[in-house]
Amino acid sequence: MCLAVPFKILSIAEDGKNAVAECMGVKKEISLELMDSEVSPGDYILIHVGLAIRKINTDAAERTLKDHRQMAEIYRQMNS
Protein backbone atom coordinates (compact mmCIF):
# COMPACT_ATOMS: atom_id res chain seq x y z
CA MET A 1 0.00 0.00 0.00
CA CYS A 2 2.83 2.39 0.83
CA LEU A 3 4.61 1.47 -2.37
CA ALA A 4 6.47 4.36 -3.96
CA VAL A 5 8.60 4.15 -7.08
CA PRO A 6 11.43 6.35 -8.38
CA PHE A 7 10.62 8.16 -11.64
CA LYS A 8 12.74 10.54 -13.72
CA ILE A 9 11.11 13.86 -14.67
CA LEU A 10 10.96 14.39 -18.45
CA SER A 11 8.97 17.63 -18.56
CA ILE A 12 7.01 19.92 -16.27
CA ALA A 13 3.70 21.59 -17.17
CA GLU A 14 3.61 25.40 -17.37
CA ASP A 15 1.61 25.78 -14.17
CA GLY A 16 4.17 23.64 -12.32
CA LYS A 17 1.49 21.35 -10.90
CA ASN A 18 2.07 18.33 -13.12
CA ALA A 19 4.96 16.59 -14.80
CA VAL A 20 5.56 13.78 -17.22
CA ALA A 21 7.93 11.25 -15.70
CA GLU A 22 9.34 7.90 -16.68
CA CYS A 23 10.26 4.65 -14.95
CA MET A 24 11.52 1.54 -16.78
CA GLY A 25 10.17 2.83 -20.08
CA VAL A 26 6.73 3.67 -18.69
CA LYS A 27 5.73 7.31 -18.98
CA LYS A 28 3.14 8.75 -16.63
CA GLU A 29 1.59 12.10 -15.89
CA ILE A 30 2.12 12.77 -12.22
CA SER A 31 1.07 15.49 -9.81
CA LEU A 32 3.71 17.69 -8.17
CA GLU A 33 1.23 19.23 -5.74
CA LEU A 34 2.59 17.47 -2.65
CA MET A 35 6.22 18.29 -3.45
CA ASP A 36 8.00 20.43 -0.90
CA SER A 37 10.99 21.36 -3.05
CA GLU A 38 11.67 22.66 -6.55
CA VAL A 39 12.24 20.06 -9.25
CA SER A 40 13.47 20.20 -12.84
CA PRO A 41 13.53 17.81 -15.79
CA GLY A 42 16.22 15.19 -15.17
CA ASP A 43 15.53 15.01 -11.42
CA TYR A 44 14.43 11.75 -9.84
CA ILE A 45 11.27 11.82 -7.76
CA LEU A 46 9.48 9.27 -5.63
CA ILE A 47 5.90 8.59 -6.78
CA HIS A 48 3.13 7.27 -4.51
CA VAL A 49 -0.40 6.75 -5.95
CA GLY A 50 0.33 9.12 -8.83
CA LEU A 51 1.75 11.90 -6.68
CA ALA A 52 5.37 12.94 -6.27
CA ILE A 53 6.26 12.99 -2.57
CA ARG A 54 10.03 13.54 -2.56
CA LYS A 55 12.94 14.55 -4.74
CA ILE A 56 15.48 11.73 -4.51
CA ASN A 57 18.92 12.73 -3.25
CA THR A 58 21.13 11.01 -5.82
CA ASP A 59 24.33 11.82 -3.88
CA ALA A 60 22.95 9.92 -0.89
CA ALA A 61 21.84 7.09 -3.20
CA GLU A 62 25.37 6.89 -4.58
CA ARG A 63 26.81 6.73 -1.05
CA THR A 64 24.45 3.87 -0.15
CA LEU A 65 25.40 2.02 -3.32
CA LYS A 66 29.07 2.41 -2.41
CA ASP A 67 28.35 0.53 0.84
CA HIS A 68 26.51 -2.14 -1.15
CA ARG A 69 29.41 -2.55 -3.60
CA GLN A 70 31.78 -2.90 -0.67
CA MET A 71 29.64 -5.73 0.73
CA ALA A 72 29.55 -7.43 -2.68
CA GLU A 73 33.35 -7.24 -2.68
CA ILE A 74 33.52 -8.86 0.79
CA TYR A 75 31.29 -11.66 -0.46
CA ARG A 76 33.37 -12.20 -3.60
CA GLN A 77 36.62 -12.27 -1.63
CA MET A 78 35.26 -14.86 0.82
CA ASN A 79 34.24 -17.07 -2.06
CA SER A 80 37.40 -16.72 -4.13
Add this chain to the structure above:
Amino acid sequence: MMDLLKDFKNPESMKGFAREIERLSRKYSLQANFMEVCGGHTHVIARYSLEQLLPPEIRFIHGPGCPVCILPKGRVDHAVILSERKDTIVVTVGDMIRVPGTEKSLEKARSEGRDIRTVYSPLEALEIAKSSTEKKVIYFAIGFETTTPSTALIIEKTIQSGLKNLFFYTNHVLVPPVLEAILSDSTHKIGGFIAPSHVSVITGSEVYRPLCEKHGLPVVVAGFESGDIMQAVYMLVKQLAEKRCELEVQYDRCVTENGNIKSQDLVSRYFVLEESFEWRGPGFIEKSSLRLRDEYDFLNAAVVFREYLPEIHTDDHRLCLCSEILKGKKRPADCRVFRTRCTPDNPLGACMVSGEGACAAYYKYGRTG
Protein backbone atom coordinates in the same frame (compact mmCIF):
# COMPACT_ATOMS: atom_id res chain seq x y z
CA MET B 1 24.39 5.33 -14.66
CA MET B 2 22.72 4.40 -11.41
CA ASP B 3 19.50 2.34 -11.51
CA LEU B 4 17.45 3.32 -8.46
CA LEU B 5 15.53 0.03 -8.48
CA LYS B 6 17.88 -2.75 -9.60
CA ASP B 7 21.12 -1.54 -8.03
CA PHE B 8 19.65 -1.86 -4.53
CA LYS B 9 18.90 -5.55 -4.85
CA ASN B 10 22.23 -6.93 -5.97
CA PRO B 11 22.42 -10.57 -4.73
CA GLU B 12 26.16 -10.36 -3.95
CA SER B 13 25.69 -7.25 -1.79
CA MET B 14 22.86 -8.95 0.09
CA LYS B 15 25.03 -12.02 0.73
CA GLY B 16 27.90 -9.74 1.80
CA PHE B 17 25.61 -8.05 4.34
CA ALA B 18 24.46 -11.51 5.47
CA ARG B 19 28.08 -12.59 6.04
CA GLU B 20 28.82 -9.49 8.11
CA ILE B 21 25.60 -9.93 10.10
CA GLU B 22 26.58 -13.52 10.87
CA ARG B 23 30.16 -12.57 11.76
CA LEU B 24 29.04 -9.86 14.20
CA SER B 25 26.24 -11.89 15.75
CA ARG B 26 28.59 -14.83 16.41
CA LYS B 27 31.45 -12.67 17.68
CA TYR B 28 29.22 -10.84 20.16
CA SER B 29 26.81 -13.73 20.85
CA LEU B 30 23.86 -11.67 19.70
CA GLN B 31 20.32 -12.91 19.51
CA ALA B 32 17.60 -10.52 18.34
CA ASN B 33 14.21 -10.18 16.70
CA PHE B 34 13.79 -7.10 14.56
CA MET B 35 10.31 -5.89 13.67
CA GLU B 36 9.88 -4.64 10.12
CA VAL B 37 6.91 -2.37 10.57
CA CYS B 38 5.85 -1.92 6.96
CA GLY B 39 3.83 -4.52 5.06
CA GLY B 40 5.81 -3.68 1.93
CA HIS B 41 8.96 -4.76 3.77
CA THR B 42 7.22 -7.96 4.91
CA HIS B 43 6.39 -8.73 1.30
CA VAL B 44 9.98 -8.14 0.13
CA ILE B 45 11.39 -10.24 3.00
CA ALA B 46 9.17 -13.19 2.00
CA ARG B 47 9.67 -12.70 -1.74
CA TYR B 48 13.49 -12.64 -1.56
CA SER B 49 13.72 -15.20 1.30
CA LEU B 50 15.77 -12.70 3.30
CA GLU B 51 15.32 -14.58 6.58
CA GLN B 52 16.99 -17.60 4.99
CA LEU B 53 20.09 -15.44 4.35
CA LEU B 54 20.36 -14.57 8.06
CA PRO B 55 21.87 -16.65 10.85
CA PRO B 56 19.15 -18.37 12.95
CA GLU B 57 19.76 -16.07 15.92
CA ILE B 58 18.55 -13.02 13.93
CA ARG B 59 14.85 -13.13 13.09
CA PHE B 60 12.21 -10.85 11.65
CA ILE B 61 8.96 -10.03 13.41
CA HIS B 62 6.35 -8.89 10.93
CA GLY B 63 4.67 -5.73 12.10
CA PRO B 64 1.21 -4.15 11.70
CA GLY B 65 2.03 -1.92 8.72
CA CYS B 66 -0.51 -3.18 6.22
CA PRO B 67 -3.48 -0.77 6.17
CA VAL B 68 -5.71 -3.24 4.34
CA CYS B 69 -5.03 -5.99 6.90
CA ILE B 70 -5.69 -3.94 10.00
CA LEU B 71 -9.06 -2.60 8.90
CA PRO B 72 -11.86 -4.14 11.00
CA LYS B 73 -14.62 -5.96 9.14
CA GLY B 74 -17.20 -3.43 10.34
CA ARG B 75 -15.54 -0.75 8.21
CA VAL B 76 -15.73 -2.95 5.13
CA ASP B 77 -19.38 -3.56 6.03
CA HIS B 78 -19.94 0.20 6.04
CA ALA B 79 -18.45 0.47 2.54
CA VAL B 80 -20.74 -2.34 1.38
CA ILE B 81 -23.78 -0.64 2.95
CA LEU B 82 -22.89 2.65 1.25
CA SER B 83 -22.49 0.88 -2.10
CA GLU B 84 -25.93 -0.71 -1.72
CA ARG B 85 -27.68 2.65 -1.67
CA LYS B 86 -29.09 3.15 -5.12
CA ASP B 87 -27.62 6.59 -5.82
CA THR B 88 -24.00 5.95 -4.82
CA ILE B 89 -20.65 5.07 -6.36
CA VAL B 90 -17.98 3.75 -3.97
CA VAL B 91 -14.40 4.43 -5.02
CA THR B 92 -11.45 2.69 -3.41
CA VAL B 93 -7.91 1.50 -4.04
CA GLY B 94 -6.41 -1.85 -5.07
CA ASP B 95 -6.58 -4.67 -2.57
CA MET B 96 -9.40 -3.16 -0.54
CA ILE B 97 -12.06 -4.55 -2.84
CA ARG B 98 -11.16 -8.18 -1.96
CA VAL B 99 -11.25 -7.78 1.80
CA PRO B 100 -14.13 -9.77 3.31
CA GLY B 101 -16.60 -7.94 5.49
CA THR B 102 -18.86 -9.73 7.93
CA GLU B 103 -21.03 -11.02 5.11
CA LYS B 104 -19.40 -9.93 1.89
CA SER B 105 -16.56 -8.05 0.25
CA LEU B 106 -16.88 -5.02 -2.01
CA GLU B 107 -15.98 -7.36 -4.88
CA LYS B 108 -19.02 -9.50 -4.09
CA ALA B 109 -21.20 -6.38 -3.81
CA ARG B 110 -19.92 -5.30 -7.23
CA SER B 111 -20.79 -8.69 -8.72
CA GLU B 112 -24.32 -8.07 -7.39
CA GLY B 113 -24.52 -4.93 -9.50
CA ARG B 114 -23.28 -2.20 -7.14
CA ASP B 115 -21.21 0.59 -8.65
CA ILE B 116 -17.80 0.14 -7.01
CA ARG B 117 -14.66 1.37 -8.72
CA THR B 118 -11.01 0.83 -7.91
CA VAL B 119 -8.53 3.54 -8.77
CA TYR B 120 -4.74 3.76 -8.90
CA SER B 121 -4.67 7.37 -7.78
CA PRO B 122 -7.16 9.00 -5.40
CA LEU B 123 -7.23 11.96 -7.81
CA GLU B 124 -9.37 9.77 -10.09
CA ALA B 125 -12.19 10.01 -7.50
CA LEU B 126 -12.50 13.70 -8.40
CA GLU B 127 -12.94 12.89 -12.09
CA ILE B 128 -15.55 10.24 -11.28
CA ALA B 129 -17.48 12.75 -9.14
CA LYS B 130 -17.30 15.44 -11.86
CA SER B 131 -18.60 13.08 -14.52
CA SER B 132 -21.37 11.55 -12.34
CA THR B 133 -23.06 14.58 -10.81
CA GLU B 134 -26.36 12.71 -10.42
CA LYS B 135 -24.65 10.24 -8.06
CA LYS B 136 -23.12 10.54 -4.61
CA VAL B 137 -19.52 9.42 -4.91
CA ILE B 138 -17.91 8.06 -1.74
CA TYR B 139 -14.16 7.74 -1.60
CA PHE B 140 -13.26 4.93 0.82
CA ALA B 141 -9.82 6.09 1.93
CA ILE B 142 -7.34 3.84 3.68
CA GLY B 143 -3.67 4.10 4.46
CA PHE B 144 -0.89 5.19 6.77
CA GLU B 145 0.89 8.55 6.82
CA THR B 146 2.17 7.97 3.25
CA THR B 147 -1.31 8.05 1.76
CA THR B 148 -3.16 10.57 3.94
CA PRO B 149 -1.73 13.62 2.09
CA SER B 150 -3.28 12.38 -1.17
CA THR B 151 -6.69 12.21 0.53
CA ALA B 152 -6.16 15.69 1.99
CA LEU B 153 -5.30 16.96 -1.49
CA ILE B 154 -8.55 15.70 -3.03
CA ILE B 155 -10.50 17.11 -0.10
CA GLU B 156 -8.92 20.49 -0.83
CA LYS B 157 -9.72 20.16 -4.54
CA THR B 158 -13.30 19.14 -3.74
CA ILE B 159 -13.78 22.29 -1.67
CA GLN B 160 -12.03 24.55 -4.20
CA SER B 161 -14.02 23.21 -7.13
CA GLY B 162 -17.36 23.42 -5.30
CA LEU B 163 -18.17 19.76 -6.01
CA LYS B 164 -21.19 18.76 -3.94
CA ASN B 165 -21.30 15.01 -4.62
CA LEU B 166 -17.94 13.71 -3.35
CA PHE B 167 -17.77 12.36 0.21
CA PHE B 168 -15.01 10.72 2.23
CA TYR B 169 -15.11 7.66 4.45
CA THR B 170 -11.62 7.81 5.90
CA ASN B 171 -9.52 5.17 7.65
CA HIS B 172 -6.17 6.88 7.96
CA VAL B 173 -4.00 5.31 10.65
CA LEU B 174 -0.69 6.23 12.26
CA VAL B 175 2.48 4.20 12.74
CA PRO B 176 3.96 5.50 16.04
CA PRO B 177 0.85 4.83 18.22
CA VAL B 178 0.48 1.20 17.10
CA LEU B 179 4.16 0.56 17.83
CA GLU B 180 3.67 2.09 21.28
CA ALA B 181 0.66 -0.19 21.78
CA ILE B 182 2.67 -3.27 20.82
CA LEU B 183 5.52 -2.25 23.14
CA SER B 184 3.10 -1.66 26.02
CA ASP B 185 2.84 -5.44 26.31
CA SER B 186 5.92 -6.04 28.44
CA THR B 187 6.30 -9.59 27.13
CA HIS B 188 6.97 -8.44 23.56
CA LYS B 189 10.03 -9.94 21.90
CA ILE B 190 11.19 -6.98 19.82
CA GLY B 191 14.89 -6.10 19.88
CA GLY B 192 14.88 -3.31 17.30
CA PHE B 193 12.85 -1.75 14.51
CA ILE B 194 13.24 -1.57 10.77
CA ALA B 195 11.17 1.57 10.29
CA PRO B 196 9.05 2.13 7.17
CA SER B 197 10.36 3.73 3.99
CA HIS B 198 7.58 5.88 2.66
CA VAL B 199 5.68 6.66 5.85
CA SER B 200 9.00 8.15 6.95
CA VAL B 201 9.32 10.20 3.74
CA ILE B 202 6.22 12.08 4.91
CA THR B 203 6.72 12.06 8.70
CA GLY B 204 10.51 12.36 8.84
CA SER B 205 12.69 10.04 10.90
CA GLU B 206 12.35 11.98 14.17
CA VAL B 207 8.93 10.46 14.92
CA TYR B 208 10.73 7.26 15.93
CA ARG B 209 13.06 8.88 18.47
CA PRO B 210 10.85 7.89 21.46
CA LEU B 211 11.27 4.23 20.46
CA CYS B 212 15.00 4.63 21.09
CA GLU B 213 14.89 6.96 24.04
CA LYS B 214 11.84 5.71 25.94
CA HIS B 215 11.99 2.02 25.06
CA GLY B 216 15.73 1.59 24.56
CA LEU B 217 15.41 -0.05 21.16
CA PRO B 218 17.57 0.68 18.11
CA VAL B 219 15.71 1.94 15.03
CA VAL B 220 16.88 2.03 11.41
CA VAL B 221 14.68 3.65 8.75
CA ALA B 222 15.11 1.39 5.71
CA GLY B 223 14.55 1.71 1.98
CA PHE B 224 12.11 -0.45 0.06
CA GLU B 225 14.47 -2.76 -1.84
CA SER B 226 15.81 -6.09 -0.59
CA GLY B 227 19.39 -4.74 -0.36
CA ASP B 228 18.14 -1.80 1.69
CA ILE B 229 16.49 -4.17 4.18
CA MET B 230 19.65 -6.30 4.49
CA GLN B 231 21.70 -3.17 5.12
CA ALA B 232 19.21 -2.05 7.78
CA VAL B 233 19.53 -5.41 9.56
CA TYR B 234 23.32 -5.06 9.37
CA MET B 235 23.08 -1.55 10.88
CA LEU B 236 20.87 -2.85 13.72
CA VAL B 237 23.24 -5.76 14.43
CA LYS B 238 26.19 -3.36 14.38
CA GLN B 239 24.42 -1.14 16.93
CA LEU B 240 23.86 -4.13 19.22
CA ALA B 241 27.48 -5.26 18.78
CA GLU B 242 28.71 -1.78 19.69
CA LYS B 243 26.14 -1.49 22.51
CA ARG B 244 24.56 1.56 20.90
CA CYS B 245 20.87 2.37 20.79
CA GLU B 246 20.29 4.98 18.13
CA LEU B 247 17.94 6.21 15.45
CA GLU B 248 19.66 5.79 12.09
CA VAL B 249 18.48 6.32 8.53
CA GLN B 250 19.60 3.83 5.89
CA TYR B 251 17.13 5.36 3.38
CA ASP B 252 18.69 8.83 3.42
CA ARG B 253 18.23 9.17 -0.33
CA CYS B 254 14.54 9.87 0.45
CA VAL B 255 14.07 10.36 4.20
CA THR B 256 14.96 13.52 6.12
CA GLU B 257 14.64 14.30 9.83
CA ASN B 258 11.44 16.31 9.51
CA GLY B 259 9.79 14.84 6.42
CA ASN B 260 7.54 16.49 3.85
CA ILE B 261 6.28 19.55 5.75
CA LYS B 262 3.97 20.69 2.94
CA SER B 263 2.16 17.34 3.07
CA GLN B 264 2.03 17.40 6.87
CA ASP B 265 0.48 20.91 6.80
CA LEU B 266 -2.09 19.83 4.23
CA VAL B 267 -3.08 16.85 6.39
CA SER B 268 -3.43 18.92 9.57
CA ARG B 269 -5.59 21.46 7.73
CA TYR B 270 -8.29 18.81 7.19
CA PHE B 271 -7.64 16.10 9.77
CA VAL B 272 -7.43 15.83 13.52
CA LEU B 273 -6.52 12.94 15.86
CA GLU B 274 -9.38 10.52 16.49
CA GLU B 275 -9.89 9.61 20.18
CA SER B 276 -9.67 5.88 19.52
CA PHE B 277 -9.59 3.57 16.50
CA GLU B 278 -10.17 -0.16 16.31
CA TRP B 279 -7.36 -2.08 14.57
CA ARG B 280 -7.99 -5.58 13.33
CA GLY B 281 -5.51 -7.56 15.41
CA PRO B 282 -4.32 -5.16 18.13
CA GLY B 283 -7.87 -3.87 18.93
CA PHE B 284 -8.72 -0.34 20.10
CA ILE B 285 -5.75 2.03 20.29
CA GLU B 286 -6.08 5.60 21.55
CA LYS B 287 -5.10 8.45 19.24
CA SER B 288 -3.93 6.06 16.53
CA SER B 289 -5.88 7.46 13.57
CA LEU B 290 -7.03 10.67 11.98
CA ARG B 291 -10.57 11.85 11.28
CA LEU B 292 -11.90 14.79 9.30
CA ARG B 293 -12.16 18.00 11.30
CA ASP B 294 -15.71 18.86 12.42
CA GLU B 295 -15.96 21.83 10.03
CA TYR B 296 -15.77 19.34 7.15
CA ASP B 297 -18.67 17.20 8.40
CA PHE B 298 -20.46 17.97 5.11
CA LEU B 299 -17.77 15.91 3.32
CA ASN B 300 -17.53 13.17 5.93
CA ALA B 301 -19.46 10.09 4.76
CA ALA B 302 -19.47 8.69 8.31
CA VAL B 303 -21.47 11.81 9.34
CA VAL B 304 -23.55 12.44 6.20
CA PHE B 305 -24.72 8.81 5.99
CA ARG B 306 -24.64 8.20 9.75
CA GLU B 307 -28.22 6.88 9.95
CA TYR B 308 -27.37 3.97 7.61
CA LEU B 309 -24.12 2.95 9.33
CA PRO B 310 -24.71 0.93 12.51
CA GLU B 311 -21.84 0.15 14.83
CA ILE B 312 -20.60 -3.29 13.80
CA HIS B 313 -18.10 -5.33 15.74
CA THR B 314 -16.94 -8.68 14.40
CA ASP B 315 -14.19 -10.61 16.16
CA ASP B 316 -11.60 -12.54 14.21
CA HIS B 317 -11.87 -16.32 14.25
CA ARG B 318 -11.23 -17.74 17.74
CA LEU B 319 -8.28 -19.86 16.50
CA CYS B 320 -6.65 -16.90 14.72
CA LEU B 321 -3.23 -15.92 16.14
CA CYS B 322 -2.87 -12.62 14.27
CA SER B 323 -2.65 -10.41 17.35
CA GLU B 324 0.13 -12.65 18.73
CA ILE B 325 1.90 -12.70 15.34
CA LEU B 326 1.79 -8.91 15.20
CA LYS B 327 3.56 -8.79 18.57
CA GLY B 328 6.19 -11.26 17.42
CA LYS B 329 5.14 -13.88 19.94
CA LYS B 330 3.95 -16.36 17.32
CA ARG B 331 4.76 -17.07 13.71
CA PRO B 332 2.30 -17.96 10.92
CA ALA B 333 3.16 -21.68 11.12
CA ASP B 334 2.22 -21.71 14.82
CA CYS B 335 -1.38 -21.00 13.84
CA ARG B 336 -3.63 -24.06 13.49
CA VAL B 337 -5.72 -22.50 10.73
CA PHE B 338 -2.79 -21.11 8.65
CA ARG B 339 -2.90 -22.64 5.15
CA THR B 340 -5.76 -24.94 6.14
CA ARG B 341 -8.90 -22.96 6.86
CA CYS B 342 -7.22 -19.57 6.58
CA THR B 343 -6.04 -18.78 3.04
CA PRO B 344 -5.85 -15.60 0.92
CA ASP B 345 -9.20 -16.54 -0.67
CA ASN B 346 -10.79 -17.03 2.72
CA PRO B 347 -8.80 -15.04 5.27
CA LEU B 348 -9.87 -15.65 8.86
CA GLY B 349 -7.52 -13.05 10.30
CA ALA B 350 -5.81 -9.75 9.55
CA CYS B 351 -2.41 -11.10 8.48
CA MET B 352 -3.91 -13.19 5.65
CA VAL B 353 -5.95 -10.41 4.09
CA SER B 354 -3.44 -8.73 1.76
CA GLY B 355 -0.08 -9.70 0.23
CA GLU B 356 1.52 -7.31 2.70
CA GLY B 357 0.30 -9.29 5.71
CA ALA B 358 2.74 -11.79 7.24
CA CYS B 359 0.55 -14.87 6.72
CA ALA B 360 -0.41 -13.99 3.14
CA ALA B 361 3.22 -13.27 2.22
CA TYR B 362 4.33 -16.59 3.74
CA TYR B 363 1.50 -18.38 1.96
CA LYS B 364 2.33 -16.84 -1.41
CA TYR B 365 6.06 -17.52 -1.28
CA GLY B 366 5.79 -20.97 0.29
CA ARG B 367 7.42 -20.06 3.58
CA THR B 368 6.64 -22.61 6.22
CA GLY B 369 6.98 -20.07 8.98
